[in-house]
Amino acid sequence: MRGHTTLLRQAGLPVTDLTPVLRQEPCPLLFATVSGAHLYGFPSRDSDVDLRGVHVLPAEDLVGLRTPEETRSRMWDHDGVEMDLVTHDLRKFVRLMLKPNGYVLEQLLSPLVVHTTVLHAELVELAPAVVTRNHAHHYRGFAGTQWRLYERTGELKPLLYTFRALLTGIHLMRTGTLVAHLPALLGEVAAPAYLPALIEAKAEAEHGAAHLADGPAVAQDVEALNAVLDEARTASRLAEAPSGFDALHDLVVRARLGETASP
Numbered sequence: 001m002r003g004h005t006t007l008l009r010q011a012g013l014p015v016t017d018l019t020p021v022l023r024q025e026p027c028p029l030l031f032a033t034v035s036g037a038h039l040y041g042f043p044s045r046d047s048d049v050d051l052r053g054v055h056v057l058p059a060e061d062l063v064g065l066r067t068p069e070e071t072r073s074r075m076w077d078h079d080g081v082e083m084d085l086v087t088h089d090l091r092k093f094v095r096l097m098l099k100p101n102g103y104v105l106e107q108l109l110s111p112l113v114v115h116t117t118v119l120h121a122e123l124v125e126l127a128p129a130v131v132t133r134n135h136a137h138h139y140r141g142f143a144g145t146q147w148r149l150y151e152r153t154g155e156l157k158p159l160l161y162t163f164r165a166l167l168t169g170i171h172l173m174r175t176g177t178l179v180a181h182l183p184a185l186l187g188e189v190a191a192p193a194y195l196p197a198l199i200e201a202k203a204e205a206e207h208g209a210a211h212l213a214d215g216p217a218v219a220q221d222v223e224a225l226n227a228v229l230d231e232a233r234t235a236s237r238l239a240e241a242p243s244g245f246d247a248l249h250d251l252v253v254r255a256r257l258g259e260t261a262s263p
Contacts, residue, residue, distance in 0.1 A: 019115070021076070021078070021083075022114075022115050025055060025072075025087070026055075026072075027055040027056055027057055027058070027089075028055065028056050029053055029054065029055050029056075029087065029115055029117075030053065030054040030055065030056055030090060030117055030119050030120050030123070030255070031053050031054055031108070031113065031115055031116050031117060031120035031123075032051050032052070032053035032085070032087070032113075032114045032115040033051070033052060033053060033107055033108075033110035033112055033113050033114065034049060034050065034051060034052075034110060034112035034113075034114065035050045035051070035052045035106060035107050035110060036048075036049075036050030037050075037157075037202075038050070038112060039106065039110050039112055039180050039181065040160070040161070040164050040180055040181060040182050041164075041181040041182045041183040041184065041199065042160050042164075042182060042183075042199045042202045042203070043203070044202055044203055044204065045203065045204065048081065048082035048083065048084055049078075049081055049082070049083050049084065050084050050086075051083060051084060051085040051086070051114065052085075052086055052087070052107040052110075053085070053086075053087045053107070053115065054087055054088055054089070054090050054093045054120075054123075055072065055087045055088070055089060055090070056089065056090050056255050056256065057069075057070070057089045057090075057091075057256075059256050059257065062091075062256075068089065069089075070088060070089040070091075070092045071086065071087070071088050071089070071092065072085075072086070072087050073085065073086040073087075088104075090251075090252055090255050090256070091252050091256075093108075094123075094248050094251070094252055097127070097130045097242075097248070098130055098242050098245065098248070100132055100134035100135045100137055100138050101135075101138060102135050102138040102139055102142070102168070102169070102172070102178070103138070103142075105127060105130070105131070105135075105178055106168075106178065106180045108123060108124060108127055109124060109127060109178050109180075110180070119251065119254075119255055122251055123251065126244050126247055126248055126251070127178075128176065129242060129243045129244030129247070130242040130243075130244055130248075131172065131176060131178070131238060131239075131242075132238050132239050132240060132241060132242055133173065133233050133236045133238045133239070133240060134240070135169065135172055135173075135238075136169050136172075136173055136229055136230070136232065136233035136236070138169070139165045139166065139168055139169025139172070139229065140165075140166075140169065140226060140229055140230075142161075142165045143161075143162045143163075143165035143166045143169070143222075143226070143229075146158040146159075146161040146162040146165065147159075147162045147222055150162060156198060156201060156202050156213070157202065159198065159213060159218065160182065160195075160198060160199065160202055162222060163182065163191065163192075163195060163222070163225070164180070164182045164185070166222070166225040166226065166228075166229055167182065167185040167186075167188075167189045167191055167225070168180055168185065169229045169232070170189050170225070170228055170229050170232045171185055171188055171189050172238075173229070173232035173233050173235075173236040173238065174189075174232050174235075174236070176237075176238055182195070182199065183196070183199060190228075191225075192217075192218075192221045194213070194214075198213065
Protein backbone atom coordinates (compact mmCIF):
# COMPACT_ATOMS: atom_id res chain seq x y z
CA MET A 1 0.00 0.00 0.00
CA ARG A 2 3.04 2.31 0.02
CA GLY A 3 2.30 3.57 -3.49
CA HIS A 4 -1.32 4.17 -2.58
CA THR A 5 -0.25 6.18 0.48
CA THR A 6 1.94 8.41 -1.67
CA LEU A 7 -0.95 9.12 -4.04
CA LEU A 8 -3.29 9.91 -1.14
CA ARG A 9 -0.78 12.37 0.25
CA GLN A 10 -0.29 14.01 -3.14
CA ALA A 11 -4.06 14.44 -3.45
CA GLY A 12 -4.11 16.40 -0.20
CA LEU A 13 -5.87 13.68 1.77
CA PRO A 14 -5.30 12.88 5.43
CA VAL A 15 -3.00 9.87 5.29
CA THR A 16 -4.19 7.87 8.25
CA ASP A 17 -4.98 4.20 8.68
CA LEU A 18 -8.70 3.74 8.13
CA THR A 19 -8.55 -0.03 8.61
CA PRO A 20 -10.17 0.09 12.10
CA VAL A 21 -13.04 2.16 10.70
CA LEU A 22 -13.55 -0.05 7.66
CA ARG A 23 -13.55 -3.16 9.82
CA GLN A 24 -16.70 -1.84 11.47
CA GLU A 25 -18.60 -2.47 8.24
CA PRO A 26 -21.07 -5.37 8.67
CA CYS A 27 -19.92 -7.11 5.48
CA PRO A 28 -16.46 -7.66 3.98
CA LEU A 29 -15.28 -4.86 1.72
CA LEU A 30 -13.90 -5.71 -1.70
CA PHE A 31 -12.41 -2.24 -2.03
CA ALA A 32 -12.72 1.36 -0.90
CA THR A 33 -11.38 4.29 -2.91
CA VAL A 34 -11.61 8.07 -2.86
CA SER A 35 -13.93 9.75 -5.34
CA GLY A 36 -15.29 13.28 -5.67
CA ALA A 37 -13.23 16.46 -5.79
CA HIS A 38 -10.03 14.78 -4.55
CA LEU A 39 -10.16 12.30 -7.42
CA TYR A 40 -11.10 15.04 -9.87
CA GLY A 41 -8.11 17.15 -8.85
CA PHE A 42 -9.80 20.21 -7.40
CA PRO A 43 -10.47 19.69 -3.67
CA SER A 44 -11.06 22.67 -1.42
CA ARG A 45 -9.64 23.28 2.01
CA ASP A 46 -13.05 22.41 3.46
CA SER A 47 -13.86 19.48 1.16
CA ASP A 48 -15.14 16.31 2.76
CA VAL A 49 -13.68 12.94 1.73
CA ASP A 50 -15.93 10.81 -0.48
CA LEU A 51 -15.14 7.12 -0.02
CA ARG A 52 -16.79 4.69 -2.42
CA GLY A 53 -16.56 0.95 -2.67
CA VAL A 54 -18.08 -2.51 -2.77
CA HIS A 55 -19.20 -4.86 -0.03
CA VAL A 56 -20.12 -8.54 -0.35
CA LEU A 57 -23.40 -9.67 1.16
CA PRO A 58 -23.56 -13.23 2.50
CA ALA A 59 -25.44 -15.66 0.28
CA GLU A 60 -28.23 -16.12 2.84
CA ASP A 61 -29.15 -12.45 2.50
CA LEU A 62 -30.03 -13.03 -1.16
CA VAL A 63 -31.92 -16.33 -1.07
CA GLY A 64 -34.48 -15.60 1.65
CA LEU A 65 -37.60 -13.46 1.74
CA ARG A 66 -36.08 -10.27 3.10
CA THR A 67 -34.97 -7.56 0.72
CA PRO A 68 -31.19 -7.19 1.05
CA GLU A 69 -29.50 -3.87 1.79
CA GLU A 70 -27.58 -3.52 -1.44
CA THR A 71 -26.35 0.03 -0.79
CA ARG A 72 -24.98 1.24 2.52
CA SER A 73 -23.82 4.70 3.54
CA ARG A 74 -22.52 6.41 6.64
CA MET A 75 -20.78 9.63 7.58
CA TRP A 76 -18.40 10.39 10.42
CA ASP A 77 -15.80 12.90 11.54
CA HIS A 78 -12.19 11.77 11.29
CA ASP A 79 -9.70 14.16 12.90
CA GLY A 80 -11.84 17.14 11.91
CA VAL A 81 -12.48 15.89 8.35
CA GLU A 82 -15.95 14.76 7.31
CA MET A 83 -15.82 11.26 5.81
CA ASP A 84 -18.61 9.86 3.66
CA LEU A 85 -18.60 6.13 2.82
CA VAL A 86 -21.03 4.63 0.29
CA THR A 87 -20.76 1.01 -0.82
CA HIS A 88 -22.80 -1.23 -3.12
CA ASP A 89 -23.11 -4.98 -2.92
CA LEU A 90 -20.89 -6.59 -5.54
CA ARG A 91 -23.76 -7.86 -7.70
CA LYS A 92 -25.37 -4.42 -7.88
CA PHE A 93 -22.02 -2.79 -8.62
CA VAL A 94 -21.26 -5.21 -11.45
CA ARG A 95 -24.71 -4.67 -12.94
CA LEU A 96 -23.98 -0.93 -12.94
CA MET A 97 -20.62 -1.63 -14.60
CA LEU A 98 -22.43 -3.40 -17.43
CA LYS A 99 -24.41 -0.24 -18.09
CA PRO A 100 -22.76 2.87 -19.55
CA ASN A 101 -22.11 4.18 -16.03
CA GLY A 102 -18.86 6.11 -15.83
CA TYR A 103 -19.37 6.94 -12.18
CA VAL A 104 -18.87 3.37 -10.93
CA LEU A 105 -15.91 2.88 -13.24
CA GLU A 106 -14.28 5.98 -11.76
CA GLN A 107 -14.74 4.51 -8.30
CA LEU A 108 -13.31 1.16 -9.33
CA LEU A 109 -10.33 2.64 -11.19
CA SER A 110 -9.58 5.47 -8.76
CA PRO A 111 -5.84 5.52 -7.98
CA LEU A 112 -6.69 6.84 -4.49
CA VAL A 113 -7.05 3.43 -2.83
CA VAL A 114 -7.67 3.09 0.90
CA HIS A 115 -8.57 -0.62 0.90
CA THR A 116 -7.99 -3.31 -1.72
CA THR A 117 -8.24 -7.07 -2.21
CA VAL A 118 -7.38 -9.73 -4.75
CA LEU A 119 -10.92 -9.57 -6.12
CA HIS A 120 -10.63 -5.79 -6.46
CA ALA A 121 -7.61 -6.33 -8.70
CA GLU A 122 -9.59 -8.86 -10.78
CA LEU A 123 -12.44 -6.41 -11.16
CA VAL A 124 -10.02 -3.72 -12.34
CA GLU A 125 -8.61 -6.09 -14.96
CA LEU A 126 -12.13 -6.73 -16.29
CA ALA A 127 -13.09 -3.05 -16.45
CA PRO A 128 -11.90 -2.39 -20.05
CA ALA A 129 -14.35 -5.00 -21.32
CA VAL A 130 -17.35 -2.92 -20.21
CA VAL A 131 -16.23 0.43 -21.66
CA THR A 132 -18.33 1.36 -24.72
CA ARG A 133 -19.07 4.28 -26.99
CA ASN A 134 -22.28 4.76 -25.04
CA HIS A 135 -20.35 6.00 -22.02
CA ALA A 136 -20.33 9.30 -23.90
CA HIS A 137 -24.03 9.63 -23.05
CA HIS A 138 -23.22 9.27 -19.35
CA TYR A 139 -20.67 12.07 -19.44
CA ARG A 140 -22.82 14.32 -21.59
CA GLY A 141 -25.74 13.83 -19.21
CA PHE A 142 -23.65 14.41 -16.09
CA ALA A 143 -22.13 17.55 -17.59
CA GLY A 144 -25.60 18.82 -18.46
CA THR A 145 -26.84 18.33 -14.92
CA GLN A 146 -23.85 20.15 -13.46
CA TRP A 147 -24.13 22.97 -16.01
CA ARG A 148 -27.76 23.60 -15.04
CA LEU A 149 -26.71 23.62 -11.39
CA TYR A 150 -24.03 26.19 -12.19
CA GLU A 151 -26.58 28.34 -14.01
CA ARG A 152 -28.81 28.32 -10.92
CA THR A 153 -26.15 28.86 -8.28
CA GLY A 154 -23.21 30.56 -9.98
CA GLU A 155 -20.90 28.34 -7.91
CA LEU A 156 -17.49 27.28 -9.14
CA LYS A 157 -17.85 23.63 -8.08
CA PRO A 158 -20.55 22.59 -10.59
CA LEU A 159 -18.77 24.57 -13.32
CA LEU A 160 -15.59 22.56 -12.78
CA TYR A 161 -17.64 19.36 -12.60
CA THR A 162 -19.11 20.29 -15.99
CA PHE A 163 -15.72 20.70 -17.64
CA ARG A 164 -14.31 17.62 -15.91
CA ALA A 165 -17.13 15.39 -17.16
CA LEU A 166 -16.84 16.63 -20.74
CA LEU A 167 -13.06 16.25 -20.88
CA THR A 168 -13.19 12.79 -19.26
CA GLY A 169 -15.77 11.69 -21.82
CA ILE A 170 -13.79 13.05 -24.77
CA HIS A 171 -10.58 11.40 -23.60
CA LEU A 172 -12.37 8.09 -22.98
CA MET A 173 -13.91 8.07 -26.45
CA ARG A 174 -10.56 8.81 -28.08
CA THR A 175 -8.32 6.50 -26.07
CA GLY A 176 -10.46 3.97 -24.21
CA THR A 177 -8.71 5.07 -21.01
CA LEU A 178 -10.63 6.57 -18.11
CA VAL A 179 -9.01 9.67 -16.61
CA ALA A 180 -11.05 11.54 -14.00
CA HIS A 181 -8.35 13.99 -12.85
CA LEU A 182 -9.03 17.39 -14.43
CA PRO A 183 -5.47 18.81 -14.19
CA ALA A 184 -4.14 15.69 -15.95
CA LEU A 185 -6.80 16.00 -18.65
CA LEU A 186 -5.70 19.55 -19.45
CA GLY A 187 -2.53 18.09 -20.92
CA GLU A 188 -4.45 15.54 -23.02
CA VAL A 189 -7.51 17.36 -24.37
CA ALA A 190 -7.75 20.91 -25.76
CA ALA A 191 -9.50 22.94 -23.05
CA PRO A 192 -10.07 26.60 -22.13
CA ALA A 193 -6.91 28.31 -20.89
CA TYR A 194 -8.67 29.71 -17.81
CA LEU A 195 -9.36 26.31 -16.20
CA PRO A 196 -6.13 26.21 -14.10
CA ALA A 197 -7.11 29.56 -12.55
CA LEU A 198 -10.57 28.20 -11.72
CA ILE A 199 -9.05 25.09 -10.14
CA GLU A 200 -6.81 27.29 -8.02
CA ALA A 201 -9.77 29.43 -6.94
CA LYS A 202 -11.77 26.32 -6.00
CA ALA A 203 -9.07 25.38 -3.47
CA GLU A 204 -10.12 28.29 -1.27
CA ALA A 205 -13.75 27.29 -0.70
CA GLU A 206 -15.96 24.31 -1.51
CA HIS A 207 -18.96 26.46 -2.45
CA GLY A 208 -17.29 29.63 -3.68
CA ALA A 209 -18.73 31.70 -6.52
CA ALA A 210 -17.25 31.56 -10.00
CA HIS A 211 -16.09 35.17 -9.99
CA LEU A 212 -13.29 34.54 -12.48
CA ALA A 213 -15.58 33.01 -15.09
CA ASP A 214 -16.84 35.09 -18.01
CA GLY A 215 -20.42 33.81 -18.38
CA PRO A 216 -20.91 34.14 -22.16
CA ALA A 217 -17.44 32.81 -22.96
CA VAL A 218 -17.87 29.88 -20.59
CA ALA A 219 -21.24 28.98 -22.10
CA GLN A 220 -19.69 29.02 -25.57
CA ASP A 221 -16.82 26.79 -24.43
CA VAL A 222 -19.17 24.28 -22.80
CA GLU A 223 -21.29 24.13 -25.95
CA ALA A 224 -18.17 23.58 -28.04
CA LEU A 225 -16.92 20.75 -25.81
CA ASN A 226 -20.32 19.05 -26.00
CA ALA A 227 -19.94 19.07 -29.77
CA VAL A 228 -16.40 17.67 -29.47
CA LEU A 229 -17.71 14.87 -27.24
CA ASP A 230 -20.39 13.99 -29.80
CA GLU A 231 -17.78 13.94 -32.56
CA ALA A 232 -15.45 11.79 -30.44
CA ARG A 233 -18.23 9.30 -29.83
CA THR A 234 -19.01 9.06 -33.55
CA ALA A 235 -15.35 8.48 -34.39
CA SER A 236 -14.61 6.19 -31.43
CA ARG A 237 -13.39 2.65 -31.98
CA LEU A 238 -14.91 1.50 -28.70
CA ALA A 239 -17.48 -1.30 -28.79
CA GLU A 240 -21.21 -0.63 -28.93
CA ALA A 241 -21.96 -3.06 -26.11
CA PRO A 242 -20.02 -4.38 -23.10
CA SER A 243 -18.37 -7.79 -23.05
CA GLY A 244 -16.97 -9.75 -20.15
CA PHE A 245 -20.39 -10.74 -18.76
CA ASP A 246 -19.39 -14.36 -18.12
CA ALA A 247 -16.13 -13.42 -16.38
CA LEU A 248 -17.92 -10.88 -14.19
CA HIS A 249 -20.62 -13.42 -13.36
CA ASP A 250 -17.95 -15.91 -12.31
CA LEU A 251 -16.27 -13.31 -10.11
CA VAL A 252 -19.56 -12.48 -8.34
CA VAL A 253 -20.29 -16.17 -7.73
CA ARG A 254 -16.81 -16.85 -6.33
CA ALA A 255 -17.02 -13.85 -4.05
CA ARG A 256 -20.48 -14.81 -2.83
CA LEU A 257 -19.42 -18.38 -2.09
CA GLY A 258 -16.61 -17.24 0.14
CA GLU A 259 -13.47 -16.51 -1.87
CA THR A 260 -11.32 -14.30 0.30
CA ALA A 261 -11.76 -10.53 0.16
CA SER A 262 -8.59 -9.97 2.17
CA PRO A 263 -5.61 -7.96 0.81
